[in-house]
Amino acid sequence: MKLGGQIVTFVIAWAVLLLLLGINVLLAYQPIGGLHGFVPIGIAATQAFIIMAIFMKLRGRPSLKWVFAGAGFFWLMILLGLSSTDYMTRAAWPL
Amino acid sequence: MSQRAAALKPEMQYADLAQQGETAQLGMWIFLATEVLFFGGMMAAYLAYRMTYNADFDAAAKESVIWIGSVNTAVLVTSSLTMVMAIHAAAERERQPIVYFLLATAALGLIFLGLKGYEYVEDYNDAVVPVLNFHPKEGNPGAVELFWLFYFYATLLHAVHLTIGIILVFFMAVRAKRGAFDAGYYAPLEVVGLYWSFVDTVWVFLFALIYPIGRSG
Numbered sequence: 001m002k003l004g005g006q007i008v009t010f011v012i013a014w015a016v017l018l019l020l021l022g023i024n025v026l027l028a029y030q031p032i033g034g035l036h037g038f039v040p041i042g043i044a045a046t047q048a049f050i051i052m053a054i055f056m057k058l059r060g061r062p063s064l065k066w067v068f069a070g071a072g073f074f075w076l077m078i079l080l081g082l083s084s085t086d087y088m089t090r091a092a093w094p095l
Numbered sequence: 096m097s098q099r100a101a102a103l104k105p106e107m108q109y110a111d112l113a114q115q116g117e118t119a120q121l122g123m124w125i126f127l128a129t130e131v132l133f134f135g136g137m138m139a140a141y142l143a144y145r146m147t148y149n150a151d152f153d154a155a156a157k158e159s160v161i162w163i164g165s166v167n168t169a170v171l172v173t174s175s176l177t178m179v180m181a182i183h184a185a186a187e188r189e190r191q192p193i194v195y196f197l198l199a200t201a202a203l204g205l206i207f208l209g210l211k212g213y214e215y216v217e218d219y220n221d222a223v224v225p226v227l228n229f230h231p232k233e234g235n236p237g238a239v240e241l242f243w244l245f246y247f248y249a250t251l252l253h254a255v256h257l258t259i260g261i262i263l264v265f266f267m268a269v270r271a272k273r274g275a276f277d278a279g280y281y282a283p284l285e286v287v288g289l290y291w292s293f294v295d296t297v298w299v300f301l302f303a304l305i306y307p308i309g310r311s312g
Binding site (some may be wrong): 006007010011013014017018021024025027028029030031032036037039040041043044047048051052054055056063064065068069071072073075076079080083084087088 | 117120121124125127128129130131132135136138139142143146147149161165168169172173175176178179180183288289292293295296299300302303304306307308309310311
């Protein structure tokens with residue numbers, strides 16, 4: 001197999017994913033206060049973006065795939081967003 | 096022209112093989128969008144309870160075995176690399192590398208499941224398995240139990256998805272060995288690759304929700 005540009009991209013993506021995993025684990029033991037609620041999710045979202053863009057080949061020219069991937073993301077945001085606004089604004093929760 | 100290449104014609108509803116391949120990938124993306132909501136519902140429930148019982152979830156999460164979770168994340172990320180390398184080999188019509196990369200992918204998936212099984216045994220020994228052996232060391236037992244219920248439901252459902260992925264990857268390896276992708280049409284491999292990397296994506300979120308919280312105090 002020839003070592004082409006695409007393979008180099010895959011290997012770099014893999015290395016960055018492992019680096020982000022390492023950062024996630026290291027930060028878990030650091031006193032970063034309230035950020036502990038957001039940092040792991042932020043790192044996971046970055047890892048997911050890399051996997052989808054490079055390993056699942058969403059990058060490149062616009063394609064119909066973007067519509068379906070985007071629809072999944074859009075509905076997930078509705079699910080999480082509307083659920084969160086409910087729970088965050090309940091005056092008496094837990095009952 | 097070889098017999099296999101001559102037999103490579105698109106199904107009647109497609110103009111050519113490229114369109115047929117694109118359509119197959121679109122079908123998988125539609126399925127994955129439904130899977131996003133499948134796992135998303137569970138994650139929404141987790142987030143609602145974590146907002147409510149934050150300290151108890153922190154207390155519960157620090158009992159999870161982070162080294163196994165981390166090694167498993169590395170294993171799964173590496174399996175996504177071997178999967179995409181198999182697809183790359185198919186694009187270059189190199190039969191043996193396809194088979195090797197697919198077998199490596201399936202083997203990494205099995206390693207993940209093996210480590211996960213070992214982790215469940217550790218969880219049992221740590222008395223954090225609801226119903227079977229549950230004696231939390233700290234926190235409100237009811238809230239701590241909610242965390243562990245999420246943990247087991249989510250990781251078991253993920254393991255079911257991964258098992259299906261391993262079977263599909265192994266099936267693709269057998270097809271590749273028989274030369275099914277020699278003629279340059281490898282859409283089935285790309286479709287399985289999409290599924291595999293999606294299962295990997297779900298795991299990086301599960302890792303973030305389960306392992307790195309509650310450890311800095």
